[in-house]
Amino acid sequence: MAILVIGGTGFIGPRAIRRLIERGEEVVCMDINPHSDQLSGMGERLKVVYGDVTSFEDVVKAILETKPDRIINLAYLLPVVGTEDRPHFDTRLNIMGMDNCFEAARVCGVNRVVYASSIAVSGQQSSFGDRETNEDDPMYGTSQYAMHKIFNEFQASKYIENYGMAITGIRPANVTGPDKFRGSVDHVRCITQPARGEPVNFPHKEMMRLPIHVEDIAEAFVRVLLADSSHYPVYNSGGHAISLGDLADMVKEFLPDSQITFDNEGGRELSGNYMVDNSRLRDEFEIEYAPFRQRVLEIINEVRMDSSLPVVTGR
Ligand SMILES: NC(=O)c1ccc[n+]([C@@H]2O[C@H](COP(=O)([O-])OP(=O)(O)OC[C@H]3O[C@@H](n4cnc5c(N)ncnc54)[C@H](O)[C@@H]3O)[C@@H](O)[C@H]2O)c1
Known part of the structure; x- marks a missing residue:
């Protein structure tokens, strides 16, 4: 059509x-x-x-x-x-x-x-x-x-x-994805900057996102x-509820030398809606998302290939 x-x-x-x-x-x-x-x-x-x-x-x-x-x-x-x-x-x-x-x-x-x-x-x-x-x-x-x-x-x-x-x-x-520049980008930068070997800093470690x-x-x-x-x-759509601190830990599993820092430990109370029921979409349209950890690794490696850096492998 x-x-x-x-x-x-x-x-x-x-x-x-x-x-x-x-x-x-x-x-x-x-x-x-x-x-x-x-x-x-x-x-x-x-x-x-x-x-x-x-x-x-x-x-x-x-x-x-x-x-x-x-x-x-x-x-x-x-x-x-x-x-x-x-x-x-x-x-x-x-x-x-x-x-x-x-x-x-x-x-x-x-x-x-x-x-x-x-x-x-x-x-x-x-x-x-x-x-x-x-x-x-x-x-x-x-x-x-x-x-x-x-x-x-x-x-x-x-x-x-x-x-x-x-x-x-x-x-x-x-x-989220390797080439996102508009809208919410902290969760993107938490992956893409370490993937390029760049340090990155955020205000709140417990700020929740739903990538x-x-x-x-x-x-x-x-x-x-x-x-x-x-x-x-x-x-x-729903997504994978995760704090920026936990996302940083996931990135560090693949890139142990990542420099991801936070100004303070808290921030959860400042978060937008992250506890979301997406069962209507999943049930009616038979949607299943790829595991988020796998997606993080994909983003890391797309960014690294773009920057002529060696890809990393998951454990
Ligand atoms: N990316 C996200 O995280 C996210 C989250 C929630 C909702 N959305 C929604 O999804 C939709 C697509 O998001 P995206 O991330 O692809 O956005 P994007 O900004 O990357 O793409 C928007 C597109 O609209 C085009 N555009 C802008 N003004 C136009 C105009 N006057 N006439 C015709 N085209 C015009 C731009 O050139 C661009 O190609 C948007 O409605 C956005 O609000 C996105």
């Missing part, structure tokens, strides 16, 4: 596209940055075009030219540490961009749309106490990014209720997208 991937040249997009191509689908990727080394060599079933999701005309044009059976929207502004939110720009991309996808899909007769929400909607773990959350729990996120994702879920619910569209959101946890490897979230997006519909409007 034909699939339009919007925002497909970033971190998650190329992995999802590769999986779609491998399954025999025809993919058009529309992105404001239509270049990605990772998309080369995928053959004639992939076309990459320039298009801006904030322009309704661009989205409609891409749909009319592609005639997709399915659309997935990954175009977004992920927060970058040390940079300020730009409310007007970000709202156009995150809120209007999402509306453009839903509305253009509706007027062009594409019923099936998948989009990325985020674990950020839930806010701090402390809001829930010491228990797992599921998709029915209240959303306590307060950052601009979280508020935009919460509103995206509301937008989707309107298109589902009012027009009967089959729209599904996935809430990825802390996606999920980028290949695993890409597979989740693809399975949900290829389904005609879903039982629920939104799904938690």
Whole structure:
């Protein structure tokens, strides 16, 4: 079938596209940055075009030219540490961009749309106490990014209720991989910097994260997208709950000379939601993630090969 991937040249997009191509689908990727080394060599079933999701005309044009059976929207502004939110720009991309996808899909007769929400909607773990959350729990996120994702879920619910569209959101946890630069990156740097032989320091040893490897979230997006519909409007990806201190210890198993330091021992109470029930996604889409320790080793070795360093082996 034909699939339009919007925002497909970033971190998650190329992995999802590769999986779609491998399954025999025809993919058009529309992105404001239509270049990605990772998309080369995928053959004639992939076309990459320039298009801006904030322009309704661009989205409609891409749909009319592609005639997709399915659309997935990954175009977004992920927060970058040390940079300020730009409310007007970000709202156009995150809120209007999402509306453009839903509305253009509706007027062009594409019923099936998948989009990325985020674990950020839930806010701090402390809001829930010491228990797992599921998709029915209240959303306590307060950052601009979280508020935009919460509103995206509301937008989707309107298109589902009012027009009967089959729209599904996935809430990825802390996606990790060797080439992640936007969004949460402490758990990434805890692996990639030691892999390059660089020291790395973090404020809080007990800060909890819920990493999920980028290949695993890409597979989740693809399975949900290829389904005609879903039982629920939104799904938690879940991941592997781990403190930065324990992640550092895992990295040191492979790289004993790693210099990973922390300013203080605590931080758990500052953590975002990390106790997450993802049974809806696992059961309905038969998703199973690779063991996290194996993923950590893969990231280490991808980074080391890129840096012309010898690979390390697991015990
Ligand atoms: N990476 C994570 O840890 C994570 C976690 C939770 C949710 N998500 C969500 O998953 C989705 C994809 O994340 P990612 O990590 O691949 O992000 P990314 O920033 O790597 O990719 C986003 C893509 O959107 C494109 N884009 C930006 N503005 C655009 C515009 N105006 N028109 C068209 N394309 C535009 C970018 O060029 C980029 O290719 C996002 O919605 C993100 O919020 C990601």
